[in-house]
Amino acid sequence: MRGLFRWSRKWWPGLIPLAVLWCLAAWYDTVPMEQNLAAATVAALKSDVLDKTRITVAGRDITFSADAFSEEGRRSALTSVEGVPGVRLVNDNTRLVPEAKPYVWTAQRDVVRVTLSGSTPLPAIKARLQDAAKAALNGVEVVDQTGFARGAPARFDAAVLLLIEQVARLKEGKVTLSDKSVSLSGIARELGGREAIWASLRNLPEGYSVAANDIAAPPYVFQANKDPVGGTLTLSGYVPDNKVHAALVEAAERKFFGEKVTDTLKASIGAPKGFAEAVTRALGALSRLSTGSLTVADREVTLSGDALFDGAANQIRQSLAKELPEGWKAKAEISVKPAAAPVDASVCQRLFSEVLGQGRIRFESGSATINVDSAGLLDRLAEIALRCPAAGIEIIGHTDGDGDAAANQALSEARAKAVADYLVKAGLPADRFKTSGQGSSVPVADNDTEEGKAKNRRIDFLVR
Amino acid sequence: MTAFLTFHWGWLTGALLLGLAMGWIAVVQHGEGLSKKTAQIVALLLAIVVGVAVTRVVPGRPGYWLDLGLVMFAAYLIGCAIGSALRDRFVARQMAAGRIPVRSDPPGPAAPGPAA
Incomplete structure (x- = not known):
């Protein structure tokens, strides 16, 4: 050592x-x-x-x-x-991690994206909620701006997962969870969505409550578009049930004699009161237009397009609002189609025959009152009459073979006169028209069948 | 500490070998070496440095370098001790065999060393 x-x-x-x-x-x-x-x-x-x-x-x-x-x-x-x-x-x-009081989570939906903000308790829950949002909002961009905070209420993730499903049902709006109280505002994406949201919220975990639910239903929309080039009438949007659906399609076929009806209507609850009546009236107004579109959104009817002549435009503007049920609003944006070139008497005759070959002027049963469904056809006849201002026109009424000959004679004369009155009211000079009735003496079809009778009940236009 | 030794084993082996060599030489080296007073000062300084390292008052990289230096120094000292001990045995054996003359202890300044 x-x-x-x-x-x-x-x-x-x-x-x-x-x-x-x-x-x-x-x-x-x-x-x-x-x-x-x-x-x-x-x-x-x-x-x-x-x-x-x-x-x-x-x-x-x-x-x-x-x-x-x-x-x-x-x-x-x-x-x-x-x-x-x-x-x-x-x-x-x-x-x-800081504690949040109150513990707030929010999802805001606008047209293109859904923004998640507020607090989440854990990274795993944050990721799960984000994935759930992406899955529920298929295709919509999800922006996750949530941060972490302690103090989440029990079963926070279950509640938020349920709320994410509701966000998917919104067109736009905001869903907020503050501690255990839920607030919703905005517009449902589809009819019935609001009710579906209400129903789902009953499944919130125990202790959670809905503080405010201001979700509005989307407008109840019905649309009709008349396209004279394609010769079609397209019906789209919603109808309350199959019965109204069938009635409206039938009304459209009666009113639009020259157009093929394309029907893409869907049945859905939530129609405003008086929907069927309002739409039927509005379709009548649309049938009088050369080209146009009709939009019924909740209780507001918007009709736009070109009337065939000035008188028709004025009548449509005035009558639309009056004809609608109480509480409905009408907006008519009607212009007038440029007048067609004048033609000589023979062309007028051909045009009358063509139009009357496509559709028939209808009257109330056994009376000389013109059925409202024939307004579009009469406007077409008036437009043709306007193109040959020099020609005199004889309007001849016919009936089917049913009933007494004298009564049929009187009815045929009265119906011819009613048509002439309509045309005069439309702005044509009265002295151009001469009316007569032939009763059932000049049938064009067999009076033994209903079909034949329908053909025999007619008004002929003769240009002189 | 195990992780530290494992990570720096190469450098520590270097220090140990350096110590072995120095210890080997020191046994037969001429001269007095450090005076007693200097040795005491060095020992005191060393104790202070060890104290500083143990109490971990030097933070970050300088603290690490201090630890590394001390551990290398320890390896060096162990190397020196082993080297000197080995050389001492080796010299004793040679002296017993009579191959080198027995020198007075402590060796005088002019006395020839066995390695010289």
């Missing part, structure tokens, strides 16, 4: 190369060792649930910053870092 002390006094010269070796070791090993420790620390924290984790290594010391979701989680993470082999000191900069 004495020798060791003696020799040790001579060991100092080796300290110089040792110092060089030390410098080299420090130079080459510092950064790799820090990287090694950082990787080991990240691996050690793999099972810990943390937010905003930041690990800074200086030498063997680790500065550990993170937001933990509970005190136990924070302590466990700290222990994990302290247990990493090779770590000398841990500077603890961890903290708990």
Whole structure:
């Protein structure tokens, strides 16, 4: 031992190369060792649930910053870092995720996207809610701006998952969960959506309640579009039930004699009161237009298009609002189709025959009152009459073979006169028309069948 | 500490070998070496440095370099001790065989060393 002390006094010269070796070791090993420790620390924290984790290594010391979701989680993470082999000191900069009071979660839907904001308790729940939103809002962009906060009410995720389903039913609006109270506002995407939302909210977890539900139903829309080029009348939107559906299609076929009816109507609840009556009247007004469209949204009727002549335009504007049921509003944007070129008497005759070949002027049964469904046809006849202003027109009434001959004669004359009156009212000079009745004496078809009788009940136009 | 030693084993082995060589030489080296007073000062300084390292008052990289230096120094000292002990045995054996003359202890400044 004495020798060791003696020799040790001579060991100092080796300290110089040792110092060089030390410098080299420090130079080459510092950064790799820090990287090694950082990787080991990240691996050690793999099972810990943390937010905003930041690990800074200086030498063997680790500065550990993170937001933990509970005190136990924070302590466990700290222990994990302290247990990493090779770590000398841990500077603890961890903290708990802030607590939210009240605990608010919001989903805002507009036309193109859904924005989630507010708080969620854990990363796993945040991810699950985001996935659920993407799945429920198929194709709509989901922007997740939620942050983390402690203090979520029990069964928060179940409640929010249910609310996400309701967001999918909205066209636009906002759904807010504040602690355990739910508020909704906006417009449902489809008819019946509002009711479906109400029904779903009954399944909220226990303790949750609906503070406000201001979801409005979407407007109840019915549309009709008359396209003279394609010769079609397209019906789209909603009808209350199959009965009204059939009645409206039938009315359209009666009123639009020259157009093929394309029907894409869907049955849905939520129709305003007087829907069928209002739409039937509005279709009558549309039938008088050369081209036009009709939109019925809730209780507002908008009719736009071109009338065949000035008189018709005025009549449509005035009568539309009057004919609608109480509480309905009408908006008529009617212009007048440019007048067609004048033609001579023979062309007029051909045009009359063509139009009367497509449709028939209808009267109330056994009377000379013109059925409202014939307004469109009469406007077409008036328009033709306007194109040959010099020609005189004889309007001849005919009836079928049923009933007394004298009565049929009187009825045929009265019906011819009613048609002439209509045309005069439309703005044509009365002296151009001469009316007569032939009763049932000039049948064009067999009076033994209903079909034949219908053909025989007719008005002929004769241009002179 | 195990992780630390494992990570730096190359450098520590270097320090150990350096110590072995220095210890080997020191046994037969001429001269007095450090005076007793200097040795005491060095020991005191060393104790302070060890104290600083143990209490971990030096933060970050300098703290790491201090630890590394001390551990390398320890390896060096162990190397020196082993080296000196081995050389001492080796010299004793040669002296017993009579291949080198027995010298007075402590050796005089002019006495020729066995390695010289």
